[in-house]
Amino acid sequence: MTFKKIIGKLHLWLGLISGVLVVFLGITGCLLAFEKEIRNLTESYQFVEKQDKPYLPPSQLKAIALKHLDGRPVVGLEYGSPGKAAFAAYYDTVAYTIVAMNPYTGEVLKVRDMTKDFFRIVLKGHFYLWLPPAIGRPIVGSATLVFLIMLISGIVLWWPKNKAAIKQRFSIKWNAKWRRVNYDLHNVLGFYMSWIGIFLAITGLVWAFDWFADATYYTTSGGKKRPPHEHPVSNPKIPGNTDQVADELWAAHLANMSEKESITVFYPFTETDPLEMGVNHRPGTYYKVDYYHYDRYSGEELPATGSYAGGFDEASVADKLVRMNYDIHVGAILGLPGKFLAFFGSLIAASLPVTGFLLWRGRRKKQAKSQVAVGKVILQPVL
Missing domain, CATH: 3.10.450 (Nuclear Transport Factor 2; Chain: A,)
Structure with a gap:
């Protein structure tokens, strides 16, 4: 078998195995792309x-x-x-x-x-299939990994053999028979969305598998390990009122903020937990937040470790990418145009298993008819 035939077989069987899950993840991804905008209109x-x-x-x-x-x-x-x-x-x-x-x-x-x-509810389905996370997370992650392999193999199969085939690879022949239109929809739309789909798949895999998140961080940080997120500790021996400390720190941050920013106070659970403040410089997204940790009794600022510690601008490239992961996944990192890209990318991703299945079924029927026709010719008596 040639290299392309091997890739074709891999592409086919992986598609048949993961198709239903890819359709589900694509549709739920479409719904999540404009969550903020829909909430603003309905709430x-x-x-x-x-x-x-x-x-x-x-x-x-x-x-x-x-x-x-x-x-x-x-x-x-x-x-x-x-x-x-x-x-x-x-x-x-x-x-x-x-x-x-x-x-x-x-x-x-x-x-x-x-x-x-x-x-x-949609988010839990998209992440875990509404199963316990320990079960649903690796299932979704495995389907996403298969989808990434299919995107790469699809690009290999799409790649034109010569200059004459280039035009056909970029256009859909709408006036052709439905089988040809279906073929073009799968190949042409699949190619265009593959570059968006690769980002969707990679950011999805970061959530799904710790090993993938560790490998991504190692690659983007130049060989460093992903640091654990560890909160600093408040000193319960220091007298102080947490609510009063929170009010004072909140007022201090608010005085230095613009009207376009938002601030969140995170209260401690235990007597040694810190008081945390998050100043979001771009509300509607999650990545551009400065995190501050304080002793809940004295108000003293405490050092913290992990990707979600300190200011966004001061974070390393790898830590910034960790924070940006969700906003890249839903396209919010690019604003409204990015959300449209994520929406249509997810929609096309959901359609690919359908058009691919129709292609496979059509070819099976065609092969079956050819075999029947050959059989009839062989069985005809010689006169």
């Missing part, structure tokens, strides 16, 4: 009337939110730009509840169980 409680007065401090909004969390603590409290609601949240491996409030008045706008949220 009116995210917005408040801008007022010419200061926000209520975190301690006051936290006290209000606690009344709606059924005895659970506030884990994070986010203030958006002027005109946006403030959000208090509790979350663990099972529960996730948010309380939306007017940051100027403390009025509760919405209490929502996010485990029943549509996009949250």
Whole structure:
């Protein structure tokens, strides 16, 4: 067998094995691409009337939110730009509840169980197939790895043999029979989306497999190991009030922020956990955040390790890529144009197993008809 025939067989059987999962991941990826925009249109409680007065401090909004969390603590409290609601949240491996409030008045706008949220459900399906993460994560990761191999093998199969074939590889012959149109859809659209799909697949594999995340970090850092995310420790022997410290640090950060930025206060779980602040310089994305850790009693800034420690601009290239992974995956890193690329890339990815299956079935039928025709000729009596 020639090299291209071997690649063709590999491409075919991997496609038949992983096709259903690739379709599912493509469709759910389409839904997640415009999550922020859809939420802005459908969730009116995210917005408040801008007022010419200061926000209520975190301690006051936290006290209000606690009344709606059924005895659970506030884990994070986010203030958006002027005109946006403030959000208090509790979350663990099972529960996730948010309380939306007017940051100027403390009025509760919405209490929502996010485990029943549509996009949250889609995200869990996209990541884990709604299975326990230990089971679903490697299944999705394996399908994504197969998809990456198929993209590479597809490019090899698509590559034209000569100059005469180049034009055909870049255009769809819409006026041809449906089998030819299907062939062109699979080959031409597959080629165009493959360059987007490679980024989608790689960023997906970073979540799916620790070994892949470690290898990616090793490559992009020039041979360094991926550092563990370790929080510094607060000193419980120092007298101090965590809520008061949080209010003071929040006010200090807020004074140096622009109206386009947002800030989140992450409260400690235990008596030795630090108090954390996250200043997002580009709300609507997750990567461009500066993380600060403080002693919860004294307010002293504490050093932290890991990719999510310190300022984004000061982070290494490898650590920046770790932070950017989700926003690259959904296209948000490039703004609205990037989301359109991710959306259409995911949509075409979902279509490829379908058009590929139709190609395979059509060829099988054609081969079967040819064998029947040959059989009839052989069985005809010689006169």
